[in-house]
Amino acid sequence: MIPRPALLNDLSGSCELTSGATVSGDLADAVRLALPTLDLRPGDSGDIDVRRDPALGPEAYRLTTGSRGAEIVAGGRAGAFYAAQSLHQLLPDASYRFSTGAAWPLPGVRIEDAPRFAWRGLHLDVARHFFPKREVLRLIDLMAMHKLNRLHLHLVDDQGWRVESRAYPLLHEVSSHRPRTATNYYKEPDAYDDLPHGGYYSLADLAEIGAYARSRCVTVVPEIDVPGHASAILAAYPALGATGERYDVLDRWGISPAILSPLPPTVEFLTTIFDEVIGALGETPYVHIGGDEVVLDHWAESAEINAYRDSLGLATTNDLQAWFLRRLADALAERGSRAVVWDEAFVSGGLRQDTLVMPWRGMGVGRRAAAAGHDVIATPVFPLYFDYAEAASADEPMAIGDATTVADVAAFAPAPADWAEEERERVIGVQAQLWTERVPDARTVDYRLWPRACALAEVAWSGAAAPDFTGRLREHLGRLDAIGVEYRPLAGPHPWQRRRPHRPSGVQVRDVMDRIDAMTHSAESTRPSV
Structure with missing residues (x-):
């Protein structure tokens, strides 16, 4: 079981x-x-x-x-x-x-x-590659079967906007599609498929997803990631940006300098979006507002934004980002929702005390957030980023790096024993992330999630995987077979699941902190390199 x-x-x-x-x-x-x-x-x-x-x-x-x-x-x-x-x-x-x-x-x-953790989550990035409603409903069923209860939907990023807006219709008319998609492996020269990609959920779809999830004891956590990762938004409404220039929906991966303005029209825009999303989903106790990988250069270069920062009595652009995210969290609180952020937003400071923090860059910054009195959901890259391959093998489908195994997930301790008791109590849950830059279809979603999500379910429900987990997992795979889940076999991929073109050696996930440092300088920093 x-x-x-x-x-x-x-x-x-x-x-x-x-x-x-x-x-x-x-x-x-x-x-x-x-x-x-x-x-x-x-x-x-x-x-x-x-x-x-x-x-x-x-x-x-x-x-x-x-x-x-x-x-x-x-x-x-x-x-x-x-x-x-x-x-x-x-x-x-x-x-x-x-x-x-x-x-x-x-x-x-x-x-x-009874469960050890209240928050037992899976994250699905539908911005980089869109997955239609039927796949979201199927994922909810699989989550429910494993007693997972939080579905985190990453609805917007540089590469696409994925929900209808009646107040700002260009979001779904313009920002929901791109003319091509990058197909290169990490750090290879750019290559593209030249195939249009797109899609979005109507508000009626979102309402159905919310109701379907609630009936199966799953809470949908929508993410509107701001103020960075804004290329898609600014393709439709460039006036909301820090420079006013129009961006294209991004067709490659990585971090973009595109950033929303922190001025009042942007806050009004986002609160309207919150009203639409929350109104469609129904009961929405949590809304994720991102705050990660933000390039603040355009804010620092803008006389108008600097004057606005000064009018607020703030000293730096980092202070302004913290103010901006808190203003959004206040708006969500007025609507009965708690804000959730990635850990860079915590490092910026100034969060509402009831804001939940997801420390993707490691549990060290998670411990600091817990010590500061924030509820924490354990989300570290290793071992909870499922866009990493499950083995360091050329047979594995393209991934961002190698390798996070089922055993790695099963060995994870969301609330480490060496933390103080009050810090451990602040860890209210655990969540795995499936970023989809290299996950183009539903079959690959199955392959990436399962059976690693089985190990996640055990850790999230029980607090730790029992010694007999591997034996029980082998028996459990028969249930997944009966349901039709195209999981990765424990012995390695089926022939049709292998990546046919030879792929270069991947990044080793155990060295992932070196790569994270290169992107974000350190967990003390909020500024990425571009």
Whole structure:
């Protein structure tokens, strides 16, 4: 079973669970939704009985199975949903395939379980390569199966804007597509495919994604990354930039000097965008506003921006960036959402105390954020950037570098034991990132995420992977096969998953901090090199 429950004891009894079995209780809808292939029916009494116990946490549950069927006691809807996911993993792999009239042996067990971390996340970059709504909904299903509960959607970057705006329609009309895409490996000469790429989610799509996720106990975290990474925005509305010049939607990877202006019209623009995104998604407790890899040169060179900075009583452009991000966080707070930022924004200083920090450059800066009283979601490049290859092999599809293995993910400690207790308590979760510069399609998403995301799920739910994780993972792959997930086999890629052209030797991920230092100078700095 993945993730491994806190307590699992075998019992002597067993029973048979048939397709079309009945489920009863006030949380029965959550169980039915978690077990779609079983086609469960509601009833006054059932083969699966569900009841609520307010003494349990909202995601906690007890599951008992035996000769009388299954009994679930849950603290809330999420607990019942996760209990059903555990119940499903007690059944044969074939139960993950839809079939009518099937009967499955259900062994007797007692499970008592609750998550270690509240935030158990996956990040999907839909800006560099767009993935249509159907792929997002499928990812939500896979997350729910693994008890992951935060879907971080990176909706905008230099290479594309991915959501409809009725207030600023040029965003989806102009900024959602580019004429070509870079195909070169890291630091190779530029090469392009000369194929148009684009797409965006309508507000109706976003509303559906939000509702679908909530029904499966997943919270969508939209990211509007500002003030840098702004080429796509400035392709549509150049007046929002620091210089007023028009940019093209970027067709290559890397960091751009394009930056939004911090002046009031930009704040008004972004608060309008927040209203549209939050209004479409529905309940949106978190909004990510980025703050990473910002090149502040155009701010420093602008007399108008310098005069505005002086009027605010700020000494430096870094202070102005901190003010700008706090102003956006204040606007989000007025709308009932907490701001989330990458760690450069923390280094800039001036954050609202309730802002969550994602330390992508390493847990050292994460510890400093925790010590400063910020809630932290562990997101370090190693081992949680899944755009890195899983092996240092020329057979691996193109990746940014080598290699982050399943074992590396399983060994990760989100709240290190050598931290002070109050610092550990500030780590509220863990999240893996899938940046998609070199992930052009849904099949590659499957390959990059799974089974590393299985290890993530274990660490996020249990706090650490158990010693028997590898053995359980081998059994778990049969479930992924039944669902149709095109994961990377543990022994290496299938022939059709290999990268056919020879690729040059990649960057070693264990040397990744050298590369991060080259991009951002150090975790003390907020300024990247371009």
